[in-house]
Amino acid sequence: MSNKVMDKIGEVFAAARNVLVLTHISPDGDAFGSMTAVGSVMRALGKNVTLVVEDGMNDEFAYLPLADKVKKRLPYDGDYDLLIAVDCGDEERMGEPYLEVQDRPIIVNIDHHITNTGFGRFNLVPSSTSSACEVLYTLFDHLNYEISQDVAISLLTGIVTDTLCFRTSSVKPETLSIASALIKAGADLPSIVSRALVVKPFASLKIWREGLNKMKLEAGVAWTTLSFKDLDKPSFDGGSNAGLASMFSNVKEAACGAVLREKEDGRVVVSLRSRPPFSVAEVAVELGGGGHAQASGCALDLPLEEAEFEVVRRLKASVAAQKAALLKK
Known part of the structure; x- marks a missing residue:
């Protein structure tokens, strides 16, 4: 410095x-x-x-x-x-x-x-x-x-x-x-x-349950979506989806994980995590966000379904490119 x-x-x-x-x-x-x-x-x-x-x-x-x-x-x-x-x-x-x-x-x-x-x-x-x-x-x-x-x-x-x-x-x-x-x-x-x-509020586990019930795994990408409607309940107050993306990135068959959470104003906040040697920073930057190799994020002014399509499409392409590059080493 x-x-x-x-x-x-x-x-x-x-x-x-x-x-x-x-x-x-x-x-x-x-x-x-x-x-x-x-x-x-x-x-x-x-x-x-x-x-x-x-x-x-x-x-x-x-x-x-x-x-x-x-x-x-x-x-x-x-x-x-x-x-x-x-x-x-x-x-x-x-x-x-x-x-x-x-x-x-x-x-x-x-x-x-x-x-x-x-x-x-x-x-x-x-x-x-x-x-x-x-x-x-x-x-x-x-x-x-x-x-x-x-x-x-x-x-x-x-x-x-x-x-x-x-x-x-x-x-x-x-x-x-x-x-x-x-x-x-x-x-x-x-x-x-x-x-x-380690310690999590029970409300956070309820939010995780919502995400886990809708999780998907394709082409090395594990992800889920959380709509504002799904989480707009008193029982979720004080809860967080923090840690859920990291859990997905630790899935054996996955290279990275993503959680897309819809806010009250319609924006979609995206949390991206990966396991070395894979990086999610490049995808975050493409989507107007940032971060570092194993932990990045962005916010999208898109409907939740469109945001999901765009994020997952880019992550799949990125994982495929990174796997190909690793094979050449």
């Missing part, structure tokens, strides 16, 4: 007064972890900070510091001189909250996705890093910010979830060193693994 860029970001942080922190739609542990970590650091620096994500806080990550401060919409009286985008590959992925920002402030873009478009005035996007939370630790350490217990809990959550508990190819010796430092700072690794990766 560039020391010059980190120094400049530190200057921008120091000068800011009112800070808005945004992340991507359908947020995961790295999104929530990086958002709340930045929120805690900004508060420690004496800033007014607002945390917003279109979907609101997921119940599975309600243990995170500042989880109760995460909003779904921008306050009407918001006046920001700095926007920090975390774990987000492009502006569109920030959804409605980004569109609601009236006077665009300085944007600092902190991410790790290889597909990041570099949309900020200042961009810290080392694509070889395991997670946005690992990037943030390096930044905070470089700027000599205190890593409090709250910050450590948030950052370790992001690293643990994005690496599937240190099981992805993005895990390097530095990743483990950072995790060790966060544990020393007070983050409880067994508790975080249990809460973020």
Whole structure:
């Protein structure tokens, strides 16, 4: 990571007064972890900070510091001189909250996705890093910010979830060193693994059941669809389809998995996962989204059936091409 860029970001942080922190739609542990970590650091620096994500806080990550401060919409009286985008590959992925920002402030873009478009005035996007939370630790350490217990809990959550508990190819010796430092700072690794990766609300299992009942497997692609009508029931409140795409990608006969979830406004949010050596990042980019090799996503303004056809068609073609390339090696 560039020391010059980190120094400049530190200057921008120091000068800011009112800070808005945004992340991507359908947020995961790295999104929530990086958002709340930045929120805690900004508060420690004496800033007014607002945390917003279109979907609101997921119940599975309600243990995170500042989880109760995460909003779904921008306050009407918001006046920001700095926007920090975390774990987000492009502006569109920030959804409605980004569109609601009236006077665009300085944007600092902190991410790790290889597909990041570099949309900020200042961009810290080392694509070889395991997670946005690992990037943030390096930044905070470089700027000599205190890593409090709250910050450590948030950052370790992001690293643990994005690496599937240190099981992805993005895990390097530095990743483990950072995790060790966060544990020393007070983050409880067994508790975080249990809460973020193992324990699920019963409502989430009900959502998974809906998806599993409609799952399909063709040409190395396992997928399902979840319509808004299917999930618009009180018994699904607080639930999430997080983890379902990863389950599909672990099917022996599959190279990748996909979950297409229809939102209330008709958009379809697509979660893509793959098992090495296969990648889903290219398909996500083709569809206007982004991510990294084994975990990507996008949002489509298409009816659910059309979105399903388009996503599955592209995934099948991608898997076939990647299999052919592997055979030539």
